[in-house]
Amino acid sequence: MEQRLLTIPRIVLAGTHSGCGKTTVARGLMAAFRKRGLEVQPFKVGPDFIDPGYHSVICGRTSRNLDPFMMGEEGVMDTFVRTAAGADIAVIEGVMGMFDGLDGTGISSTAHVARVLGAPVILVADVRGMSRSVHALVRGYAGFDPDVSLSGVIFNRVGSDRHRSLVEREQSSPVLGFIPRDPGLSVESRHLGLKMAFETGIDPSVAGVVGDSCDLDRILEISSAAPPLPAVTPKETEGREKAVIGVAFDSAFCFYYQDNLDRLRSSGATLSFFSPLAEGLIAADGYYLGGGYPELHAGGLEASACRFPIRNAADQGLPIFAECGGMMFLTESITTGEEEYAMAGILPAAAVMTGKIQGLGYSLGHWGSGVQMAAPGLEIRGHEFHYSYLEPSGDARFAIDLSRGKGIAGGKDGLFSHEAVGTYTHSYFSDEFARSFVQAAARSREQS
Numbered sequence: 001m002e003q004r005l006l007t008i009p010r011i012v013l014a015g016t017h018s019g020c021g022k023t024t025v026a027r028g029l030m031a032a033f034r035k036r037g038l039e040v041q042p043f044k045v046g047p048d049f050i051d052p053g054y055h056s057v058i059c060g061r062t063s064r065n066l067d068p069f070m071m072g073e074e075g076v077m078d079t080f081v082r083t084a085a086g087a088d089i090a091v092i093e094g095v096m097g098m099f100d101g102l103d104g105t106g107i108s109s110t111a112h113v114a115r116v117l118g119a120p121v122i123l124v125a126d127v128r129g130m131s132r133s134v135h136a137l138v139r140g141y142a143g144f145d146p147d148v149s150l151s152g153v154i155f156n157r158v159g160s161d162r163h164r165s166l167v168e169r170e171q172s173s174p175v176l177g178f179i180p181r182d183p184g185l186s187v188e189s190r191h192l193g194l195k196m197a198f199e200t201g202i203d204p205s206v207a208g209v210v211g212d213s214c215d216l217d218r219i220l221e222i223s224s225a226a227p228p229l230p231a232v233t234p235k236e237t238e239g240r241e242k243a244v245i246g247v248a249f250d251s252a253f254c255f256y257y258q259d260n261l262d263r264l265r266s267s268g269a270t271l272s273f274f275s276p277l278a279e280g281l282i283a284a285d286g287y288y289l290g291g292g293y294p295e296l297h298a299g300g301l302e303a304s305a306c307r308f309p310i311r312n313a314a315d316q317g318l319p320i321f322a323e324c325g326g327m328m329f330l331t332e333s334i335t336t337g338e339e340e341y342a343m344a345g346i347l348p349a350a351a352v353m354t355g356k357i358q359g360l361g362y363s364l365g366h367w368g369s370g371v372q373m374a375a376p377g378l379e380i381r382g383h384e385f386h387y388s389y390l391e392p393s394g395d396a397r398f399a400i401d402l403s404r405g406k407g408i409a410g411g412k413d414g415l416f417s418h419e420a421v422g423t424y425t426h427s428y429f430s431d432e433f434a435r436s437f438v439q440a441a442a443r444s445r446e447q448s
Contacts, residue, residue: 005228010090012114012121014098020126021156026093028210030058041087045113046095047383049255069108070381070428081232111148120151128157131166138172151222152176177214242268243441246284250275255291263434281309286319286441289326295353298334298341314346319373319440320420327422348393359384363405363425373440382427
């Protein structure tokens with residue numbers, strides 16, 4: 001049987017380096033295309049939680065992460081084709097510099113994802129502090145990997161009309177835009193990256209500035225020239241509800257991969273979202289607490305009506321999976337500066353915030369024994385990025401052995417008590433883990 005092919009217009013926005021303005025350009029192009037009435041499906045290369053939040057608000061469609069290390073190349077293709085269906089254009093924001101990947105290789109780089117998807121690449125080049133030299137830079141990017149199609153360049157942070165005229169004297173690649181220098185287009189940062197979209201809102205001027213500065217018609221033509229992609233087989237979904245999983249979501253817990261939530265649903269879970277900051281614990285058969293900024297809300301979490309009920313849920317053996325910030329809430333306390341705040345007291349450890357990064361990079365490991373939510377030997381892949389560390393008690397037990405990544409202590413992750421597990425790894429759920437987690441929640445429902 002001949003495989004069905006799909007036409008999916010798409011572009012990848014790559015950067016020469018981190019900080020070149022590709023996030024601003026991506027947001028601006030998404031907003032400009034939306035202003036034209038187009039359906040835009042956004043994506044983000046790499047293990048990022050913040051940029052996808054902006055994408056989703058701008059586009060009205062949930063942004064997805066594309067990361068070959070965490071998902072595999074087949075997973076990248078599956079997520080892309082499945083979620084870009086029905087869109088007029090897919091806009092994929094890159095990560096770091098175009099060829100920057102795992103351990104100095106090209107694995108999981110922007111270029112890697114562009115190759116997997118056969119997507120044309122538009123390079124964002126920051127021309128601040130240079131003119132003609134930028135063409136040497138662009139030519140180097142264009143010729144570095146013959147399997148990556150560089151279809152044009154957008155020059156960002158152009159200082160003046162004269163500056164633009166100096167850059168325009170030569171052409172190293174088709175020029176698709178000159179965006180003026182405008183400090184107002186950037187987003188305020190903090191220790192874990194940009195502020196979240198629900199905190200800052202979306203500046204409507206971005207669509208105008210970027211849209212007026214770029215050749216939108218030509219960019220649409222480039223996106224439409226991308227080759228067809230093979231259709232993917234839709235994932236089967238459980239026909240009946242097996243369990244309800246409560247998902248913490250507010251300004252303290254807001255880091256989630258959408259694919260994780262989808263996999264829980266397709267495994268038979270009904271997801272019920274709640275705010276540990278604003279309400280008591282909702283009734284559920286298990287709980288999922290993602291990462292975020294508990295240290296910024298430590299006082300509110302100490303006073304939370306959720307703190308004691310979630311400890312009771314853990315004592316009753318309900319499965320609870322908590323990542324990074326979620327894990328910190330399950331510990332005995334969080335110390336920020338000179339202040340110590342009491343937390344849920346489920347995991348035998350204290351969390352301490354510091355002023356420097358304590359863990360950054362991809363994680364890879366395997367589950368051991370001790371908890372029901374994951375079978376021994378099951379692989380876990382993800383990413384860690386945290387400024388805190390844990391001080392576990394002497395009798396602390398760990399459910400995960402890492403072959404890559406720092407984890408909590410000595411290559412160990414997955415601190416657990418009863419059926420509550422906390423990890424520094426922001427994991428990308430495999431189908432097997434999602435099913436196992438839902439099954440553990442279903443067992444707790446049957447036993448209640």
